[in-house]
Amino acid sequence: MNKVANTHVLLIEDNPGDADLVRLRLVEAHSDVAVSCVTRLSTGLASMIVAPPAMVLLDLNLPDSRGADTYRSVLEQAPGVPIVVLSGQDDEELAASAVHQGVQDYLVKGSFDSRQLARAMRYAIERQALLTSLDISRRQQLQFKNEFLSHVSHELRTPLTCIHQFVSLMLDGLAGKLIPEQREHLETVFRSVNQLRAMITDLLEATRAESGKISIEPHCIVIGDVIRQAVAMLQGSALAKGIGLEAGLDIRIPFIYADPNRVLQVLTNLLDNAIKFTPADGSVMVKACLTEADPDVVQISVADTGRGISPEAKTLIFERLYQDPNAIDDSRKGLGLGLYISKELVRLQGGQMWVESQLSYGSTFIFTLPLFSLAKFLSPIITHRGRLRDALSLITVELTPLLTPFAGNWDDIREYCLQILEPCILGDKDAVLPALGHSGLSESLVIVASTDEHGATVVEKRIREQLERSERLRTNFAFKLSSRGLNLPAAAHQEPVEKLVQQVADSITEITMRTLRRGQPSAN
Amino acid sequence: MEKPKILIVDDDPDLRRGLNLRLRANHFDTAYATDGFSAIAMAQKERPDLIILDIGLPAGDGFIVLDRLQQSAQLASIPVIVLTARDPQYNRERTLKAGACAFLQKPADNNELMDVIRTTLNPVWPGSRVVGPAQPTN
Numbered sequence: 024m025n026k027v028a029n030t031h032v033l034l035i036e037d038n039p040g041d042a043d044l045v046r047l048r049l050v051e052a053h054s055d056v057a058v059s060c061v062t063r064l065s066t067g068l069a070s071m072i073v074a075p076p077a078m079v080l081l082d083l084n085l086p087d088s089r090g091a092d093t094y095r096s097v098l099e100q101a102p103g104v105p106i107v108v109l110s111g112q113d114d115e116e117l118a119a120s121a122v123h124q125g126v127q128d129y130l131v132k133g134s135f136d137s138r139q140l141a142r143a144m145r146y147a148i149e150r151q152a153l154l155t156s157l158d159i160s161r162r163q164q165l166q167f168k169n170e171f172l173s174h175v176s177h178e179l180r181t182p183l184t185c186i187h188q189f190v191s192l193m194l195d196g197l198a199g200k201l202i203p204e205q206r207e208h209l210e211t212v213f214r215s216v217n218q219l220r221a222m223i224t225d226l227l228e229a230t231r232a233e234s235g236k237i238s239i240e241p242h243c244i245v246i247g248d249v250i251r252q253a254v255a256m257l258q259g260s261a262l263a264k265g266i267g268l269e270a271g272l273d274i275r276i277p278f279i280y281a282d283p284n285r286v287l288q289v290l291t292n293l294l295d296n297a298i299k300f301t302p303a304d305g306s307v308m309v310k311a312c313l314t315e316a317d318p319d320v321v322q323i324s325v326a327d328t329g330r331g332i333s334p335e336a337k338t339l340i341f342e343r344l345y346q347d348p349n350a351i352d353d354s355r356k357g358l359g360l361g362l363y364i365s366k367e368l369v370r371l372q373g374g375q376m377w378v379e380s381q382l383s384y385g386s387t388f389i390f391t392l393p394l395f396s397l398a399k400f401l402s403p404i405i406t407h408r409g410r411l412r413d414a415l416s417l418i419t420v421e422l423t424p425l426l427t428p429f430a431g432n433w434d435d436i437r438e439y440c441l442q443i444l445e446p447c448i449l450g451d452k453d454a455v456l457p458a459l460g461h462s463g464l465s466e467s468l469v470i471v472a473s474t475d476e477h478g479a480t481v482v483e484k485r486i487r488e489q490l491e492r493s494e495r496l497r498t499n500f501a502f503k504l505s506s507r508g509l510n511l512p513a514a515a516h517q518e519p520v521e522k523l524v525q526q527v528a529d530s531i532t533e534i535t536m537r538t539l540r541r542g543q544p545s546a547n
Numbered sequence: 548m549e550k551p552k553i554l555i556v557d558d559d560p561d562l563r564r565g566l567n568l569r570l571r572a573n574h575f576d577t578a579y580a581t582d583g584f585s586a587i588a589m590a591q592k593e594r595p596d597l598i599i600l601d602i603g604l605p606a607g608d609g610f611i612v613l614d615r616l617q618q619s620a621q622l623a624s625i626p627v628i629v630l631t632a633r634d635p636q637y638n639r640e641r642t643l644k645a646g647a648c649a650f651l652q653k654p655a656d657n658n659e660l661m662d663v664i665r666t667t668l669n670p671v672w673p674g675s676r677v678v679g680p681a682q683p684t685n
Contacts, residue, residue, distance in 0.1 A: 173634055176634070177603075177632045177633055177634070178632075180632035180652075180653050180654065181559060181562070181632050181653070183653075183654055184562055184565075184632065184653040184654035185559070185561045185562055185565060187654035188562065188565035188566065188569065188654065189561075189565055191569075191657055192565065192568055192569060192572075195572070195657075197568060197569075197572050216654070220654060227634065231636070236636075238636055
C-alpha cells in the first residue's frame with residue numbers, strides 16, 4: 024500500500040552513511056523508485072534542470088549550503104517539485120519551520136522506518152500535485168474572468184460610443200440651437216457617459232492587475248514632464264471647483280525608468296481624487312523630490328487640504344472596491360478601483376505607494392519610482408549565468424536630416440528606427456540604450472551587443488543594409504554608423520559581478536557622452 | 548480646395564451615422580462601408596484620403612482589411628486610423644504593425660479624433676506614425 028511507484032527521486036545528502044540508510048529503507052519498502060544521489064546542492068540543482076525529479080529528499084547541511092538557504096534554493100529553482108527534508112536531531116526545529124515555507128514534510132534521521140519514509144514520500148507527491156492543480160484552476164479562473172470582462176467591456180463600449188457621439192453632436196449645436204436648460208441636461212448626460220467609460224476601463228484594468236497582465240513599457244523619462252502634463256489635464260476641473268493646483272519640482276532629479284503613460288495614469292487618478300475630496304478654496308500640491316532614505320528612487324507626492332482619512336480607512340483605502348463611506352456631498356462614487364490600480368501600477372514599475380493623513384487636515388499620497396540606472400538596465404544583457412560576458416561592443420547609429428531645420432518628431436523617428444533595427448539584434452544579448460535626450464540636430468541610437476569587435480562590424484553592416492532599405496529614411500537622412508569593442512574589466516577573483524557591471528555601465532556612459540558631444544552635426 | 552474624403556468602415560449603422568455627421572460638420576467628405584469586403588471595394592472606387600476602420604467586422608475583420616490594403620499597389624498609401632471598442636492592450640500594437648497609422652478606442656474624444664485625422668492627413672515627415680495619446684483612467 025505504501026509503495027511509491029515508478030518515480031525518480033533526487034537525494035541530496037553529503038553523508039554516505041545517511042544516503043545508504045535511505046536507500047536501504049526504500050528497498051525495504053519494496054518501492055521501485057529510482058534514486059539518484061548527489062552530495063552537493065549545486066550538483067543537485069543542475070541535475071534538476073536536466074531531469075526534473077518527482078521529488079527531492081534533502082539534507083539541509085551540505086558542503087555548499089547550510090540551513091534554510093538549502094531548501095529555499097531548491098524551492099526557487101523548482102517550485103513544483105515536492106521536498107521532504109531529512110533533518111538531524113539538532114535541527115528539527117528548522118525542518119519544522121521549513122514546512123511552513125513550502126517544504127512538504129520532514130523526517131528526523133535515524134528515527135524513521137521504511138513505512139514512514141514511503142508514506143512521507145507518497146503524501147508529499149500527492150499534496151504537491153493537489154497544490155499544482157489548485158494553482159492551475161486558479162489561473163484558469165482568472166483567465167476566464169479576464170476574457171469575460173474583456174468581452175463585456177467591448178460590448179458595453181459600442182452603445183456607449185453611440186450615446187457619446189450623439190450627445191456631443193447636440194452639445195456642439197449640430198442638431199439645432201439648444202436652450203440653456205437643454206444644454207445643462209445634456210452636459211449632465213455627457214459627464215455620466217465619461218464616468219461610465221472610465222469605469223469600464225477600470226474594471227478591465229483591475230482584473231488585469233489581479234492576473235498580472237498589465238503591460239508596462241518603461242523608458243527613460245523626465246518625471247517633471249509627466250507631472251506638468253497631468254497638472255495641465257486636471258487644471259480645468261480644479262479651477263471649476265475653485266481649488267489651487269500647483270506643482271513643485273526639484274530640477275536636479277535625473278532620468279527615471281518608468282512607463283510614462285502608466286505614471287500619467289497614476290498621477291491623474293491621484294489628482295482627480297484630491298480635487299474631488301478637497302473643498303472650494305482648498306489646494307492640491309504635486310511634488311517630486313529625491314530623498315536621503317533611498318537614493319535610488321524619486322518620491323512623488325500629491326497633497327490636498329481635504330478632510331483627510333481616518334486611521335481605520337488608511338489600511339483599507341488601497342483595497343479593491345473600497346469607497347469612502349462619508350463621501351456623500353461630492354460627485355458620484357466610482358467603482359473604488361482607482362487606488363488599487365494605481366498602487367499596482369506603481370508596484371509593477373518597481374516603486375511603492377502609501378498615504379499619510381490626519382483627519383480634517385488633508386491627505387498626502389506618496390509613491391516612488393526607480394531612477395534610471397544603466398547598470399541595472401544592462402545587467403540581464405551583459406551577464407550570463409552570474410558572470411560578465413566575454414566580449415561586448417558598442418554600435419552607434421547616427422541619423423542627420425538632409426533638410427534643416429528639421430520639422431519632424433524625433434520620438435517618432437526613433438520609434439521607426441527601432442522597428443527597423445529589431446530583426447538585427449538579439450533580444451537577450453543585445454540592447455538599444457534608451458534615449459537620453461539629444462542635441463535636436465540628429466538622432467543617435469546606441470546598441471550594446473554581446474559580441475566582439477568583428478561580430479559588431481557584421482551587425483553594423485546588417486543594420487546599415489536595413490536602414491538603407493527604407494525609402495523614408497534614405498530620402499530624409501544621412502546615416503553614420505560606427506562600432507567598437509569595449510575594454511572589459513579584468514575578471515578578478517571574488518569581484519562581485521554587480522561591481523563589474525557598474526564599471527562597464529560607467530565606461531559606456533563616458534563613451535556615449537563623448538560621442539554625443541563630438542557628434543554635433545556640424546562636425547560631420 | 549477640395550474637401551478631403553474619409554471612408555468610414557463600421558458595421559454599426561448608428562455609429563456610422565454619428566461619425567458621418569461629425570466628419571461632415573468638420574468639413575470632410577465621407578463615404579462608408581459596412582463590412583470588410585465592401586471596405587476594399589469602396590476604397591478602390593472612392594480612393595479616399597483616409598480610412599477610419601473598425602476591427603470587428605463581418606466578411607473580413609479589420610486586420611484582413613489592413614492586410615489587403617497593404618498588398619494593393621494603389622491602396623497601400625491610404626492612411627488608416629483604427630477606431631474600435633476593442634482592448635488597446637492587445638490590439639494597439641497589432642494594428643500598428645499591420646499598417647495602421649493610429650489606434651483610438653471607442654468612445655474616442657472628438658477633439659482627439661480630429662487632431663489625429665489632421666495629423667494623419669498632413670504628416671510632419673513622410674510616413675510618420677500618429678499614435679493616439681493614452682486615455683488615462685480617472
